[in-house]
Amino acid sequence: NAGVTQTPKFQVLKTGQSMTLQCAQDMNHEYMSWYRQDPGMGLRLIHYSVGAGITDQGEVPNGYNVSRSTTEDFPLRLLSAAPSQTSVYFCASSSTLLASGNSYEQYFGPGTRLTVT
Amino acid sequence: AQSVTQLGSHVSVSEGALVLLRCNYSSSVPPYLFWYVQYPNQGLQLLLKYTSAATLVKGINGFEAEFKKSETSFHLTKPSAHMSDAAEYFCAVSARSDYKLSFGAGTTVTVRA
Numbered sequence: 001n002a003g004v005t006q007t008p009k010f011q012v013l014k015t016g017q018s019m020t021l022q023c024a025q026d027m028n029h030e031y032m033s034w035y036r037q038d039p040g041m042g043l044r045l046i047h048y049s050v051g052a053g054i055t056d057q058g059e060v061p062n063g064y065n066v067s068r069s070t071t072e073d074f075p076l077r078l079l080s081a082a083p084s085q086t087s088v089y090f091c092a093s094s095s096t097l098l099a100s101g102n103s104y105e106q107y108f109g110p111g112t113r114l115t116v117t
Numbered sequence: 118a119q120s121v122t123q124l125g126s127h128v129s130v131s132e133g134a135l136v137l138l139r140c141n142y143s144s145s146v147p148p149y150l151f152w153y154v155q156y157p158n159q160g161l162q163l164l165l166k167y168t169s170a171a172t173l174v175k176g177i178n179g180f181e182a183e184f185k186k187s188e189t190s191f192h193l194t195k196p197s198a199h200m201s202d203a204a205e206y207f208c209a210v211s212a213r214s215d216y217k218l219s220f221g222a223g224t225t226v227t228v229r230a
Contacts, residue, residue, distance in 0.1 A: 004160075031216045040126065042207060042220035043161075050216065058217065090160060094216055104149065104216045108160040 002026050004109035006091050012115045013081040021076040021112050023091030030096040031104070032074040036060065036087040037111075043090065049074055050096060081116045088113050119144050119210040123221035131229045136180075136195040138224050140208030143189065150191040151209040151218070152182055161207065167191060178202070203228045 007022045025032065033048035045058030049068040063085060065077040074093075078085060092106040124139040142148060150167040165176025172184045178201075182193045191208060208221040 033217070035220075040222055042121075042222045043209075043218075044220075045217055048217060092161075092218075096216060104211060105151070105163060105166060106216075106218060108153075108162075110160045 004091055004093055004107050006089075006109035006112050008112060009110070010113050012117065013078070014117055015082060017081050019078055019081065021078075021089055021091075021114070023074045023076065023109060024072050025074075025091075025093040025107070026072065027093060027095070027107065028071060029093035029107075030071070031094040031106075032068065033058070033092050033094075033106070034064070034066065034074070034076045035090045035092065036085075037090060038087050046076065046089075078114075081114075083116045086114060086116045119148055119212055119219045121208050121210050121219055121221040123206075123208050123224050125224055126222065127225050127227070129227045129229060130198045132200060133197050136193075136198045136202060136226065138193040138206050138208075138226070140182075140191045140193065140221060141189055142191060142208075142210045144210060144212065146213070147186060148210045148212055150182075150184060151211075152176065152180070152191075152193050153207045153209060154178075155205045155207065155223075157204070164193070164206075198226075198228050200228050200230065202226060 004025045030051045034046040035043040047066040049055045089112045091109040094106040120143045122141045152164040153161040165174045167184045175181045180195045205225045209218045
């Protein structure tokens, strides 16, 4: 199992450019989510999905779009990058089956470090 | 809504000393609680979790945490720090009816030789 994979690892964008951060998981997890990590603020939820075709907003969704056409993939799109979106982005996934000891434990990818100039 | 407060953004300990990282949560009902560790330039790795079984939870790398409902706390401890424990630690909470995690701001641990 590769677990949760993210590409690219690093990206530099100019203000106004668009791009897609890729996330894939091979654990057949229904739940997937995107977080951004900023110094002193922990991780904040951007968008999440409980299954293919279903997405919803998290705490900080503005400026980001998501879609979920398959169970495996959950890309995050920046429509028009702004310097305030400079951050480290993490994708995570979890089973939604409350099996014994599961407790919706989330598995994280290695992150994408994005700089917007 | 769930929220988490981690007391102390930086903790410095001597090698071999006790590590104590504090976490308090806000929730109307007993939640699920987690501690994650993040090593430099890496993703988050689960250290341990509380799911309403035993209140004293043992995790990886010698860490443990105790759920205290009366104090709404879930503090993380390790009896003897190693140099390899230098990392950032995050406490997180989720409602039992939800999958969304709310994270604390994180505590950076440095270990002095």
